[in-house]
Amino acid sequence: xxxxxxxxxxxxxxxxxxxxxxxxxxxxAEFSAPVSxxxxxxERYFPNVLLTTHEGKQVRFYDDLIEGKAVVINxxxxxxxxxxxxxxxxLTRVQxxxxxxxxxxxxxYSITIDPEHDxxxxxxxxxxxxxxxxxxxxxxxxxxxxxxxxQKLGYVDPNPELDQDKRLHSGMLRYxxxxxxxxxxxxxxxxxxxxxxxxxxxxxxxxxxxx
Amino acid sequence: MYYDVHGNxxxxxxxxxxxxxxxxxxxxxxAGLSRRDLARMGLxxxxxxxxxxxxxxxxxxxxxxxxxxxxxxASPATIPFTxxxxxxxxxxxxxxxxxxGPAPQINPNTAINPxxxxxxxxxxxxxxxxxxxxxxxxxxxxxxSQQAGTVVMSPQLPQQTIWGFDGISPGPTYVANYGxxxxxxxYNNLPTDxxxxxxxxxxxxxxxxxxxxxxxxFPCDFFAQSQYYDQYYPNVLAGFNSDHPPAPGQPITQAxxxxxxxxxxxxxxxxxxxxxxxxxxxxxxxxLLFNQxxxxxxxxxxxxxxxxxxxxxxxxADRCFDPKTGLLAFDLVNLDGILGDKFLVNGVIQPVLHxxxxxxxxxxLNSGPSRFYQIYxxxxxxxxxxxxxxxxxxxxxxxxxxxxxxxxxLGVAERADVIIDFSQFAGKTIYLENRLEQTNGRGxxxxxxxxxxxxxxxQIVVDLPPFTDTSVDPxxxxxxxxxxxxxxxxRVTRNFSFDVTSDGQWIINNQFMDCNVVRFQITQNSxxxxxxxxxxxxxPQWTHPVHIHFEEHQILSGAPGLSGRxxxxxxxxxxxxxxxxxxxxxxxxxxxxxxxVTLFFxxxxxxxxxxxxxxxxxxxxxxxMLRWDIVTNGDTNxxx
Numbered sequence: 001x002x003x004x005x006x007x008x009x010x011x012x013x014x015x016x017x018x019x020x021x022x023x024x025x026x027x028x029a030e031f032s033a034p035v036s037x038x039x040x041x042x043e044r045y046f047p048n049v050l051l052t053t054h055e056g057k058q059v060r061f062y063d064d065l066i067e068g069k070a071v072v073i074n075x076x077x078x079x080x081x082x083x084x085x086x087x088x089x090x091l092t093r094v095q096x097x098x099x100x101x102x103x104x105x106x107x108x109y110s111i112t113i114d115p116e117h118d119x120x121x122x123x124x125x126x127x128x129x130x131x132x133x134x135x136x137x138x139x140x141x142x143x144x145x146x147x148x149x150x151q152k153l154g155y156v157d158p159n160p161e162l163d164q165d166k167r168l169h170s171g172m173l174r175y176x177x178x179x180x181x182x183x184x185x186x187x188x189x190x191x192x193x194x195x196x197x198x199x200x201x202x203x204x205x206x207x208x209x210x211x
Numbered sequence: 212m213y214y215d216v217h218g219n220x221x222x223x224x225x226x227x228x229x230x231x232x233x234x235x236x237x238x239x240x241x242a243g244l245s246r247r248d249l250a251r252m253g254l255x256x257x258x259x260x261x262x263x264x265x266x267x268x269x270x271x272x273x274x275x276x277x278x279x280x281x282x283x284x285a286s287p288a289t290i291p292f293t294x295x296x297x298x299x300x301x302x303x304x305x306x307x308x309x310x311x312g313p314a315p316q317i318n319p320n321t322a323i324n325p326x327x328x329x330x331x332x333x334x335x336x337x338x339x340x341x342x343x344x345x346x347x348x349x350x351x352x353x354x355x356s357q358q359a360g361t362v363v364m365s366p367q368l369p370q371q372t373i374w375g376f377d378g379i380s381p382g383p384t385y386v387a388n389y390g391x392x393x394x395x396x397x398y399n400n401l402p403t404d405x406x407x408x409x410x411x412x413x414x415x416x417x418x419x420x421x422x423x424x425x426x427x428x429f430p431c432d433f434f435a436q437s438q439y440y441d442q443y444y445p446n447v448l449a450g451f452n453s454d455h456p457p458a459p460g461q462p463i464t465q466a467x468x469x470x471x472x473x474x475x476x477x478x479x480x481x482x483x484x485x486x487x488x489x490x491x492x493x494x495x496x497x498x499l500l501f502n503q504x505x506x507x508x509x510x511x512x513x514x515x516x517x518x519x520x521x522x523x524x525x526x527x528a529d530r531c532f533d534p535k536t537g538l539l540a541f542d543l544v545n546l547d548g549i550l551g552d553k554f555l556v557n558g559v560i561q562p563v564l565h566x567x568x569x570x571x572x573x574x575x576l577n578s579g580p581s582r583f584y585q586i587y588x589x590x591x592x593x594x595x596x597x598x599x600x601x602x603x604x605x606x607x608x609x610x611x612x613x614x615x616x617x618x619x620x621l622g623v624a625e626r627a628d629v630i631i632d633f634s635q636f637a638g639k640t641i642y643l644e645n646r647l648e649q650t651n652g653r654g655x656x657x658x659x660x661x662x663x664x665x666x667x668x669x670q671i672v673v674d675l676p677p678f679t680d681t682s683v684d685p686x687x688x689x690x691x692x693x694x695x696x697x698x699x700x701x702r703v704t705r706n707f708s709f710d711v712t713s714d715g716q717w718i719i720n721n722q723f724m725d726c727n728v729v730r731f732q733i734t735q736n737s738x739x740x741x742x743x744x745x746x747x748x749x750x751p752q753w754t755h756p757v758h759i760h761f762e763e764h765q766i767l768s769g770a771p772g773l774s775g776r777x778x779x780x781x782x783x784x785x786x787x788x789x790x791x792x793x794x795x796x797x798x799x800x801x802x803x804x805x806x807x808v809t810l811f812f813x814x815x816x817x818x819x820x821x822x823x824x825x826x827x828x829x830x831x832x833x834x835x836m837l838r839w840d841i842v843t844n845g846d847t848n849x850x851x
Contacts (some may be wrong), residue, residue, distance in 0.1 A: 031369055033535040034675075035536075037407030040533075045544065083714045154544025162751065171545060171714030172833060181407050183543045184484040185833050187716040190723035198484060201412065 005092045022072065036134050037181035042067075045152050046178075049145035051111075054123035054138035061149065063107050065137070070203050071107045072175040074154050077114035087188035090195060093172075097196040103135025105203050111139045113155065115146040116206055177202040223309045253813065272311055284531030284540065289365040291561030292456060292670040296838065299496065299557065300524065302383035310396050311536035315348045317341050324437070325421045331400070333434020334471040336425040338443045339750050339817055342707035344463040345445055349392040355382070357413060357494060360402040364530075365553075365560040368537045373558075374401055380558050381526045381578075382478070382496025386518075387499045389472060389502040390464050392693035399436050408541040409485070409492040411436050416481035417498055418624060419473070419607065419760065419798040421449045424819025427760060430483035430836070431726035446500065448472060449762065452816040453568035453736040465487070470692040471763065471796065474505050475524070475607040475626045483726060483836075487549075487580050491541050493558070495578050497524040504691070505570045505609065509682035513691055515603070516572040516630065516661065522784050524574040527621070527668060529582050530743050546715060547753070548581030548652020548829045554645070557671050563670040568637035572603070574628050577621035581827045583754065583801070584656045585620045585647035585664065585774055590639065598641070601685035604628035605795035608763055609692055613685035614792050619732065620647065620773050622756030622801040624826040627792075636673045643669040647774055652829060654754030659775035681790075681834050694794065697765050697811040701740040703847040707729065708757050709802060709825065717825070717835035720850055724834035731851035732842045733814045739765070744807035752804035756832065760821040761841075762812050763796035765789070769808035771801045781790050799826055 008171075018066060024070055049060040074091065076084040088110065088129060095102050110116035111211035118126075123138035132138070132188070155170055157163040175198065188200045243588070301753030312331060313320055319334040340349040360378030361370045387393060403413035412435055416428030426442040434440045448467025449457065457466035479495035480486060499518070501507050507518035516522050518555050529551030533540040542549055577584050588598035601613040607626050619627045646660040646665035683689050710718050722730070733739060743757055743762075770793035789795075800808050822838035839851075 030536050034369070034406075034536050034538055037405055040407040040540075042544070083712065144659075152544075154288070154542075154546065157751075169717040171712055180403065181405055182410050182485075183408075184410075185544075185546070186484060187723040187834060188714075189712065189716050190834075191728070194514050194723075194725040194727065201410075201484070 023059055038178065041181055041183070047145075047148050047152055049141060049149055051139045051141040051145070052120050053142075054120055054126075054127045056120050059137075059139075065107065065109060065139075066178050068179055069107050070105055070175075070177040070199075071109060072199055073109045073111065073153065073168045074173045075113045075150065075153075076109050078118045078122050079114065083189065087171065087173075088130050088187060090190070090192045092132065092137070093192035094196045094199065095133055095136060097193065098199070101203065102133065106135065106199065108136035109139055110136070111146070111149060113141050113146065113150055115140045142174075149159050175199050175202060177204075217354075223680070226629070232820055236282065255643075278513050284542075284550075284552050285534050286530075286532035286551075287367065287534055289553065289560050291365055294363075294559045294562045296523075296525075296559040296564040296669060296742065297559055297564040298519065299379070299381050299384045301519070302355070302377075302385045304343055304353050304393070307348060307352050310352060310354055311398070311689075314397070314438055315352075315394055315396070315428070317347060317664045329435060329438065331398045331438065333432070333438040333440040334425060335432065336819070338425060338441075339423040339819070340443050340445050344465075344671075345392050345443075345447075345772060347443075349394050349443070351391055351393045352396070353385070353393060353453075354396040354398070356398045356400045357415075359402050361559060361727050362537075364555065364558065366559075368532060371539050372406055373487065373539075375493040376478075376496050379492030380495070384496060384524060385478070385498040386447050386507075387500050388499065388502060388520055389446050389448060392443065392447070392464060393536070395442045395444065396439050397442055398439045399434055401436060403436070405492075406538075406675065408488045408543060410480055410482065410488065413480050413489060413494065414482045414753050415478055415494075416441065416760070417442070417444060417478045417798040418476055418764065420444060420476055420498075421447065421473075421498050421761065421816070423817040424821060424841075427433045427819075427821060428481045428776050429726075429820055430481050430486070430822060431840075433482045438709065447816075449813070454813070454815065467501075468695065469504075470695055471762070472502050472505065472609070472692060473500055473607045474604055474609060475576070475628055477526070477576055477578070477624075477626070482836065484832050486825050487832045488541055490578065491530070491549075492539075493581055495526065496672075497526070497574070499524070499574070500607075503791050509680075513609075513689060514681070514683035516570055518572075518791060521570065521682070522572040522574070524557050524576070525657065525669070526558070526576045526578050527584060528558075528578045529553065529580075530555060545652065545829055546833055547783055548827050549647060549682065550582055550652050551580075552669050554666050559670070561667060563672060564664070566671045567675040567676050567678035568634040568673050569678050570630055570632045570634075570682050570684075572628060572630050572682075577624045579621050579623035579826070579828050581623060581652040581829055582649055583620065583622050583647055583756075584645045585655075585659065586668070587618045587644050587646055588663075589642045589644040589662045589665075589667070590636070591642065591663050592639075596662075600632075601630040602627055602792050603630055603691070605792050605799040606763070606799055608796035609843055610792060610795050611692065611694055612688050615685070616773075616792065618773055620644070620771075620801075622754070622799060622826065625758060625797075625799045627802075630682075633671070633673045634680075636671075638673060640670060640672045642667045642671065652827070653751055655774060657774050673684075678753045678772050694796065695763065695813075697767060699811075700813075702734060702737040702845075704740040704742065704849060706744070706850050707823070708746055709757065709794060709849070710746050711749060711753075713749065717830055717833055719823075719835065719837050722837070724836045726838060728835045728838060729820070729840045732846050734845035734846040735818060735841050735843060737813070737845070739809045739812050739814065741812060742807055743802055743810065745802040745804055747804035753827075753830070754804065755802045755825040755835070756827060757802055757823065758826040759810075759812075759823045761796075761817075763815055764800070764810040764812045765796055766773075766793055767809040767811050769806060769810075771803055771806070818842060
């Protein structure tokens with residue numbers, strides 16, 4: 001039985017190119033069993049692409065970098081002259097403020113969105129110039145893997161023309177705790193003390209809870 | 212007709228390309244496509260970037276909802292108008308001795324709870340009210356528990372896990388009275404397992420009570436699982452400790468400006484960075500204020516339809532559901548705004564309400580997350596009809612007199628009370644319909660859909676028997692409250708520019724959010740004018756529903772009206788001074804691209820910190836917000 005008047009159906013067909021297919025009414029039995037929050041997020045946002053760190057090590061994005069960890073992620077590229085240096089500098093200060101929790105309770109990942117130019121060597125040089133400490137990795141990979149990652153993590157613009165400028169949406173940090181499925185974003189340009197405080201909300205406290 | 216986000220006409224094929232780019236991203240996310248899949252499908256350029264492909268979804272599957280809402284999610288199909296509109300239960304007060312935990316105290320209870328190892332109470336600042344003469348503890352006390360619950364949102368979908376006040380969503384409706392302060396002991400009993408979104412760390416805001424800061428739900432006043440937070444709601448009129456102090460012999464609870472009485476408020480989570488997730492998960496409800504004029508009894512006072520039988524709160528929400536599991540889904544990486552393709556009223560998808568053929572008062576609230584609504588009464592058998600009705604309040608403030616309108620526009624968090632006389636529709640079935648076209652979370656296109664082509668929100672069947680109607684007929688021009696004068700020189704005029712950086716970070720006056728930064732300080736009991744602007748220099752552009760806590764404002768100029776072209780009485784240019792429903796007190800103002808508004812405020816009676824923020828909750832979390840404080844001696848920074 002159609003769900004809408006014929007006029008409504010025609011209008012919907014005009015707007016949705018895929019409307020050649022019929023509406024499929026699915027009974028509840030057709031839904032797949034619910035999966036855990038962690039699994040939902042892994043499928044949606046964390047492809048297990050192969051990346052290379054600024055130290056030349058090969059890693060899998062989900063298996064090695066995300067699973068079981070609290071992380072903060074940003075995107076950058078080495079030749080970026082406007083916002084990236086400020087955000088990287090902020091993260092340097094965040095690393096200082098969080099001290100030895102970085103590399104133990106928290107991992108920082110900076111992913112290049114210019115993988116053609118940003119080789120591991122270039123990223124290594126970039127990291128050293130900022131005085132990046134252990135627990136913070138700069139990452140590159142094959143262009144289509146990086147592109148998939150960029151899409152999944154939401155550093156995109158839905159308008160394909162605007163999306164050519166990859167710097168759009170690149171100023172936000174994603175921070176989260178993978179085992180607890182707690183994820184949020186904060187502004188990379190904010191005060192580093194505030195960034196560190198925000199990240200602390202997803203780090204385990206002494207009594208095992210988070211803030 | 213197809214439009215881009217500016218409202219410029221574009222060709223159908225251009226629109227299809229843009230839409231396909233949307234869909235591609237969603238398909239990829241859902242499908243977990245590998246690099247090889249992308250290459251095989253010709254979706255990658257030589258350089259390895261995704262190509263926008265027009266045409267059918269690669270999975271050849273269409274799961275359309277019964278009303279086209281957005282290009283962002285593809286929820287499973289559902290059959291509308293099969294579930295009754297839920298009416299939320301009234302929150303019941305309890306005896307003081309029945310409260311769980313230590314007795315309420317003025318200072319926060321920072322003693323460590325031996326069971327949990329953390330403080331009993333999450334509050335960090337003392338209650339201000341007792342020092343001004345308010346009773347402590349108040350005679351009316353509530354206890355509420357934020358906890359998980361399971362609900363049915365549609366017969367075609369599996370049961371959903373939500374987080375709600377007392378485990379229901381929307382939460383219970385508070386019925387409060389001016390002159391009777393209350394205390395709400397607010398427990399965080401939320402689980403750690405969040406199913407993929409939400410954080411069990413909360414701060415509850417009563418939007419938009421004249422509430423002292425420590426009970427207002429400031430975003431950084433969050434508290435943890437197993438803690439409680441006692442919130443003192445004075446339920447007092449603004450001005451009680453300033454420009455309308457108590458008359459001789461009058462208790463302070465009864466003082467204040469009667470013309471600033473409010474009616475429809477709502478409460479919801481406001482936890483910094485996680486507000487959108489927690490509200491989406493269900494943490495919201497209504498809070499209604501009555502007094503000697505808005506009495507809840509149509510035989511007395513302003514004679515508004517009797518509560519609860521003919522006075523119905525309606526919380527609109529749009530949501531996305533995962534096509535594979537049928538479960539509520541939240542896009543964690545969306546920064547522009549989330550558009551749901553399923554339309555809920557009071558927690559259920561497209562319900563039905565049966566009514567008597569007489570006047571009803573509906574209290575409409577857009578709870579978000581991001582969509583703008585323009586709500587009409589639609590008769591599908593007579594789509595050409597202009598079914599006007601009466602708007603009687605704006606953001607919970609009764610208008611000076613009812614205004615007859617063809618529709619109501621609501622940005623996120625805006626409220627409107629309306630009176631609809633169903634005697635004209637006796638025996639018929641009609642709909643509340645959103646006709647405002649929106650294709651992404653940034654803002655409406657400005658285009659209005661034709662009657663019947665929009666989103667049908669609620670089906671109303673006028674088939675109950677006749678029922679005596681002694682409520683006031685809005686056509687007789689009853690007078691409600693008078694608007695306070697704005698003919699006052701402000702102590703300072705401040706300017707706020709709501710913008711975005713070139714790399715997508717929300718900014719207000721080129722600065723970022725920080726709970727610990729007091730952007731400016733306001734002298735208690737002073738007048739200020741605020742100019743809020745949306746420069747829109749950078750494409751794309753957004754419409755921002757901006758909300759200021761604690762005080763209602765009046766819009767001196769720039770109030771946006773209804774979208775679309777038509778009768779000049781209703782379709783305002785934003786340069787005009789406020790007329791009609793915009794000649795009102797408000798607390799959320801929509802700022803369109805390249806527009807600005809000037810607001811008149813008095814900041815009175817209490818001290819402390821409050822925020823201003825965009826109420827597109829996705830913008831709010833990322834973080835289009837700033838903190839201001841009321842102090843004894845404030846500053847005059849014009850561009851804080």
